[in-house]
Amino acid sequence: MSITAVQGEDGFADDQHYVNVLVGSRAASLGGAYTALADDPSGCYYNPAGIALAPYQSFSASMNVFQRSLKTYEHALADTEGNLHDWEQESSTLLPNFFGVIKNFGKGVLGISYAVPDAINRRQRQSFRNIQSNIAGNPVENFTIDINDSDRTFLFGPSYAVRLSDNLSLGGTLYVYYRDREVVRNQLLQFEQGQHYWINYYETRQDWGLRPILGLIWEPHQKLALGLTAAKTFVTSGKLKQQTTFRDSSADSPYIIDGISYDFSDTDTLYFDSTTTHPSDDQPLSLTLGASYFVSPRLLATMDLSFHQAEDQKEATWNLAAGAEYYLTESIALRLGLYSDRANTPELSSNATNQAEHVDIYGASFGVAVFSQQSSLSLGFGYARGEGEAQIVSDSLTIQDVTIEDLTIYLAAGYSF
Amino acid sequence: MCQGNKPVSALVVMVMVIGLAARADCGRQRINVIAKEQEAPADWQTEAWFGRKLAARILGSIPLCDCPAANRYLNLVGSGLALYAPAPGAVFTFGILDSEKVNAYATPGGYIFVTKGAILRMRNEAELAAVLGHEIAHVSCHHMVKSLGLNRHQDSAVGGMAVLVGGTTGSFRQAISQGLEKGLEILFDTGYSRKQELEADRIGMQLAVTAGYRKDGLVNFLKRIHGFEASAAEDDRSHPTWKVRLQQLEASMDGLHQDPGPGQTREERFNEAFAQLFDSDIGDEHNRSSR
Known part of the structure; x- marks a missing residue:
């Protein structure tokens, strides 16, 4: 009998939030409030209608040169002396998160872009001593957990936008969607009385799909722009x-899985399953509605309100x-953003088990951009x-408090032609 | 062009003088973009350098008319209009091209040509002033420079004016050659954008009116061209359709205040100055059909 077990797949990837990576330099520094602006290559991602309003043909690229996320499940484990231990997972990535180019084409503007809106590279390597177990008088002498997850979503595709009139533009992006996920988890529990529980779980997932984005920008006044986008993958x-492999020599009786009995008192017995x-x-x-003044x-000043429909x-x-964006001079701009990243899971109930965690995240971003005649360079910082709350122990009513902290430094370059 | 924080900018002055309506996206333009677009056009000397080379290419294919008196008169009328042009750094030079085709061309810096065929279809100085005003507006608004992408990014390896002027390498010569070829393509084949043409019509008419000419000069000339030279006009791809131009011009004319009086046509002076052209063989032929 173990103190913990592998969680369901939703516990690994950050499917629970929609703003995992702020894409594009200017947009990221503005907290992602870019639906009514979108007048550079990153408009392909935020609102394709915006690229029709870009002052120049250009390309831009941005990357997270440093991203570190720390998730702490507070007081997740208790040792035999009553001390509580946190469960900490760390994620760090270094990746290009956007590349895009826009060019006049026909009566409109054509864009090609690549974006990585979600990237996690989560690690947990922790060992705990003398942890309480639910087997009386047989605590866990040594508990080691090793988690190695990576989950990335890639978008690549064309965009096209036209100005329908002086103050109305329409655009669309058709992204090819590719998600690549790998989950590796190892847990070893060595009980004081000599038994052990060991589980290895390995998972890979590849999804292909399409993500169309339709966008509109209306400028009812020269100082005001309103943007609207609809996107779905x-x-x-x-x-x-x-693939799951485990054995549990602490079990009092054989496991019956799919009608097959696994008696782990026999040292040669190992459970293995692959599907x-x-x-x-x-x-x-x-759906996102944006306004820029x-x-x-x-x-x-700019603002976005986005609504994500329920599904499954x-x-x-x-x-x-x-x-907000302010130009100190004609060649230096300061940008500041605030944003929310609310969970799409329900709040946890005190009388249910195996519930998905629920964490609402709030972040701030700040960036500096320096312009020359043709190029721009941006440096930005983000903190969220x-x-x-979460339930990291399977089949347990215990709820843990969870804290997520995320620090990002990003660098971007743009060139207009 | 949006109104920025630098009202002394020539371009902004032009906008204010001419009274163009601000575009809906003016507010969207950030100061870094406004600054870029305001800086480069001030380099009239460089534009003239490029325009002179382009003018030489034009004259390589179409010679100047051997009519000194007519050319003198053309420069007199053109220089009078240029006084009101929002192009303080440009030095305007005008010439008559020895061609039967009906057209006029402008190159950066202020080199302006009108074909003999076009002059033969004009009836008075107001119409000539309107056509010259249109070409002056192309120069003043840097339409060629903007179309070629030379109005900004002067540090560009292939696109910036400064590099075109300052370079000495093979790539420099290639860049010049490409720029000139593209310029000729705009003048003789693809034309300016519809927006630029309509802008030139509007500003050209304003210049003619400011100089004291009747405001309907360009409208009358275009109507005549459309009526008598329909086939030639349809072949000329450098302008938007006549119908659109006339509609826009007539709309602009309605809102244009002419003071004092109805404006001048100076028909007598016009006929006297161009008598040599009208009496030539080609002129006679066209006189018979259109005058």
């Missing part, structure tokens, strides 16, 4: 491979982002924090 093919399935879970429809050629096990949720 349709998974056309998915492949999920799951391949083809899930195709579409992502919820997301151009106070002066130096100052603007995900609840409907909404997010808010706001940002969230507090919520």
Whole structure:
């Protein structure tokens, strides 16, 4: 009998939030409030209608040169002396998260872009001594856990936008969606009386699909722009491979799994299972309404309100982002953003087990951009924090407090031609 | 062009003088973009350098008319209009091209040509002033420079004016050659954008009116061209359709205040100055068909 067990697949990837990576330099510094702006290559991702309003043909690229996320499940484990221990998972990535180019084409503007809106590289390597177990008088002398998850979503595809009139533009992006996930988890529990529980879980998943984005920007006044986008990911093919290996010599009686008895008192007995399935879970429809107010050629304020529909096990949720940009000089701009990243899971109930964690995250971003005649260079910082609840122990009513802290430094370059 | 924080900018002055309506996306333009677009056009000397080379290419294919008196008169009328042009750094030079085709061309810096065929279809100085005003507007608004992407990014390896002027390498010569070829393509084949043409019509008419000419000069000329030279006009791809131009011009004319009086046509002076052209063989032929 173990004190913990492998969680369901939703516990590994951050499917519970929609703002995992802020894409694009200017947009990221503005907290992602970019639906009514979108007038550079990252508009392909935020609102394709915006690329029709770009002052120049250009390309831009951005990357997270440093991203570290720390998730702490507080007081997850108790030792035999009553001390409580936290469960800490760390994620760090270094990746290019956006590349895009926009060019006049026909009566409109054509864009090609690549974006990585979700990337996790989670690690947990912890060992605990003398942990309480639910076997009386037989605590866990040594508990070692090793988690190694990676989960990345890639988008690549064309965009096209036209100006329907002086103050109305329309655009669309058709992204090819590819998600690549790998989960590796090892747990070893060595009991004081000599038994052990060991489990290795390995999972890979690849999803292919399409993510169309439709966008509109309306400028009812020269100082005001309103933007609207609709986006949804349709998974056309998915492949999920799951492999589990374990043995539990602490079990009082044989395990019966799929009608087969596994008596782990026999040292030669090992449970092994491997399955391949083809899930195709579409992502919820997301609608975003944005507004930007151009106070002066130096100052603007922008805001986005996004709504994500409920789908399958995900609840409907909404997010808010706001940002401001101020040009200190003609060649230096400062940007500030605030945003929410609310969970799409329900709040935890005290009388249920195996519930998905629920953490609402709130973040701030800050960036500096320096412009020359043709190029721009941006440096940005992002910090996000969230507090919520989780149940990391299988089949247990115990609820842990969870804290997420996320620090990002990103670098971006742009070139107009 | 949006109104920025630098009202002294020539371009902004032009906008204010001409009274163009601000574009809906003016507010969207950030100061870094506004600054870029305001900086480069001030380099009239460099534009003239490029324009002179382009003018030489034009004259390589179409010679100047051997009509000194007519050319003198053309420069007199053109220089009078140029006084009101929002292009303080440009030095305007005008010439008559020895061609039967009906057209006029402008190159950066202020080199402006009108074909003999076009002059033969004009009836008075107001119409000539309107056509010259249109070409002056192309120069003043840097339409060629903007179309070629030379108005900004002067540090560009292939696109910036400064590099075109300062370079000495093979890539420099290639860049010049490409720029000139593209310029000729705009003048003789693809034309300016519809927006640029309509802008030139509007500003050209304003210049003619400011100089004291009747405001309907360009409208009358275009109507005549459309009526008598329909086939030639349809072949000329450098302008938007006549119908659109006329509609826009007539709309602009309605809102244009002419003071004092109805404006001048100076028909007598016009006929006297161009008598040599009208009496030539080609002129006679066209006189018979259109005058």
